[in-house]
Amino acid sequence: MREFEWIGKAAELFGREHDGAPVGIGDDCALLTGPGPVLASIDTVVAGVHFEPCLMTAPDIGWRALAVALSDLAACGADPARPIHVLLSLQLPDDFPDTELLGLAAGLRDCAREHGGRIVGGDTVGTPGPLAITVTVLGSADRPVWRRGARPGDLLVVTGELGAAGLGLAALRAGWDDDDARRCALAYRRPRARLAAGFALARVATALIDISDGLLQDLGHVGAASGVGANVDLDRLPVAAAAREVARRLGADPLEYAAGFGDEYQLLAAVPPSRLAELAGELPDLTPIGEFVAGSAVVARQNGRPVEPRRRGYEHGRKK
Amino acid sequence: MREFEWIGKAAELFGREHDGAPVGIGDDCALLTGPGPVLASIDTVVAGVHFEPCLMTAPDIGWRALAVALSDLAACGADPARPIHVLLSLQLPDDFPDTELLGLAAGLRDCAREHGGRIVGGDTVGTPGPLAITVTVLGSADRPVWRRGARPGDLLVVTGELGAAGLGLAALRAGWDDDDARRCALAYRRPRARLAAGFALARVATALIDISDGLLQDLGHVGAASGVGANVDLDRLPVAAAAREVARRLGADPLEYAAGFGDEYQLLAAVPPSRLAELAGELPDLTPIGEFVAGSAVVARQNGRPVEPRRRGYEHGRKK
Numbered sequence A, B: 001m002r003e004f005e006w007i008g009k010a011a012e013l014f015g016r017e018h019d020g021a022p023v024g025i026g027d028d029c030a031l032l033t034g035p036g037p038v039l040a041s042i043d044t045v046v047a048g049v050h051f052e053p054c055l056m057t058a059p060d061i062g063w064r065a066l067a068v069a070l071s072d073l074a075a076c077g078a079d080p081a082r083p084i085h086v087l088l089s090l091q092l093p094d095d096f097p098d099t100e101l102l103g104l105a106a107g108l109r110d111c112a113r114e115h116g117g118r119i120v121g122g123d124t125v126g127t128p129g130p131l132a133i134t135v136t137v138l139g140s141a142d143r144p145v146w147r148r149g150a151r152p153g154d155l156l157v158v159t160g161e162l163g164a165a166g167l168g169l170a171a172l173r174a175g176w177d178d179d180d181a182r183r184c185a186l187a188y189r190r191p192r193a194r195l196a197a198g199f200a201l202a203r204v205a206t207a208l209i210d211i212s213d214g215l216l217q218d219l220g221h222v223g224a225a226s227g228v229g230a231n232v233d234l235d236r237l238p239v240a241a242a243a244r245e246v247a248r249r250l251g252a253d254p255l256e257y258a259a260g261f262g263d264e265y266q267l268l269a270a271v272p273p274s275r276l277a278e279l280a281g282e283l284p285d286l287t288p289i290g291e292f293v294a295g296s297a298v299v300a301r302q303n304g305r306p307v308e309p310r311r312r313g314y315e316h317g318r319k320k
Helices: A003-015 A058-073 A098-115 A164-174 A177-191 A195-202 A214-224 A243-250 A253-260 A273-279 B004-016 B056-075 B097-115 B164-174 B179-189 B195-202 B215-226 B239-251 B254-260
Strands: A030-032 A039-047 A084-093 A117-127 A134-139 A157-158 A207-210 A231-233 A265-269 A284-295 A298-302 A306-307 B030-032 B038-046 B086-092 B117-127 B133-138 B154-159 B207-210 B229-233 B265-271 B286-293 B297-301 B303-307
Touching: A003 A098, A003 A117, A003 A195, A030 A084, A030 A117, A039 A058, A039 A195, A039 B086, A039 B117, A039 B133, A058 A084, A058 A098, A058 A164, A058 A177, A058 A195, A058 A207, A084 A098, A084 B038, A084 B133, A098 A117, A117 A253, A117 B056, A134 A298, A134 B038, A134 B086, A134 B133, A157 A231, A164 A177, A164 A243, A164 A253, A195 A207, A195 A265, A207 A214, A207 A298, A214 A253, A214 A265, A214 A298, A214 B056, A243 A253, A243 B164, A265 B229, A284 B056, B004 B117, B030 B086, B030 B117, B030 B195, B038 B056, B056 B086, B056 B097, B056 B133, B056 B179, B056 B195, B056 B207, B086 B097, B154 B229, B164 B179, B164 B239, B164 B254, B164 B303, B179 B239, B195 B207, B207 B215, B215 B229, B215 B254
Parallel strands: A084 A117, A231 A298, B086 B117, B229 B297
Antiparallel strands: A030 B038, A039 A134, A039 B030, A084 A134, A157 A265, A157 A284, A207 A265, A231 A284, A298 A306, B038 B133, B086 B133, B154 B265, B154 B286, B207 B265, B229 B286, B297 B303
């Protein structure tokens, strides 16, 4: 498929216009008219660096690239009822088959539909390097929440269950295909951005972030931006049952994955204790795992004692 | 430099907040509050595919990556008086030196300043592939102009001078360093997005596009989107004097470069004849080069006769 043929095909797959985007794919710019201030984020995933292409299908890769970017909107409390617009840049190896391109596109489209996003524009280029996908997401919020704002005394809460993504990758590498392994693998291959949870949290949270780089590391970002420290009780981490089972078989510590793997795309928030109860009905999967304190240190505890976790998270070192 | 150190450095270089962007670099999203409908575009350049890294400095590469993206805003008539926001994704080879990264950043910052844009967010990742830069630009216009809308009888006009970018690349390859060669090389290394011209044209143009893929090819896009054909008189193309001189020394036809090279980032517009005079004062470098006609063919003429140009433009074939 040549460039202009693909652009036509992409316009069919993703739609040429949408509510709040009267001009989409096919011109030099998209026109967006959604209400409210714009939240904008950009994210790139590179094959072999951010995901393992041989362990995923093309639709998985497309889905994941978009979910990762949407998670940044969730992490700022974007309103899921407002239009969410997506711009894609696909960097395709010269020998990338058309079937794989259409697979990527199907995954991107399905992920957009699942999260209420619309793909309104893009760019497709060839590269002698690996497959890479850059996604820009644009959302909106009247009351966005940032990394800064956590105060000593705020509770540290996390959404959902942890550990499955990292152990899913391990299970995929091991070639396991039982129910627990598949459940974990799905968390790695098809993460969901917690848009509704982020919007609910935004009503009460003083700080918010997604766990993309690893819980302890992302907690460190909130602490640094807010000028506070935090205590986190590893025993209270909501580790997924399937993750515990896969870890047991691997002889691994599931807490190491839950606390330090990243790629979870759950949300971490600072919430004043007096306001936690307001969220219980709306967010039944919210777990308090510690509190923010004066100072600057992020201290992990296990059995009541400070511990030094083997893994705090992932930093993309640019140099060997 | 590691990732988080670089993010801090980028925030210093590009600024943490701006008018219309109260939250910029350093959180999960940027917050944009500029007035009016949003124009959005994304563009990727890959070393060795879209530019020749050994012929350019790091600041050149940064400048060019941003100018190319800003040109899409110009091509839709974005208002240069409104905030223009930029999101960057840098894909850096693992051995990419810090001095080169800071050089890229300086070029990006200088280009943003020159065009009144603000870098509000980004993502930096490592890659085993070549250097690649993805730029998302967000602008605004009350009256954007699209590729569609040209009507039979409209004049075909082009801004600025043509041919210098392509002949500049040829001069760089040849290692020439005289005044004409340098002038052409600068057009290739440091293109400018014609934002003010695009905004002025938007008042009267029925269709607008930038010449990034080559004049004849981009004219074909306008024709296809508008459902019209066009006649273009190659003898009227405003070929830059320096381009003519470099072409002469190369034994090349400067019209071939002016009509089909691309990377020019001048604007091509359809303008009703009755409204051309309104633009003369504001856009002295506007040249009528043909007219739109009924039908679907783009016909190039030379000495009054139809000709088949050797080169119509660049299509990124994704497959060998």
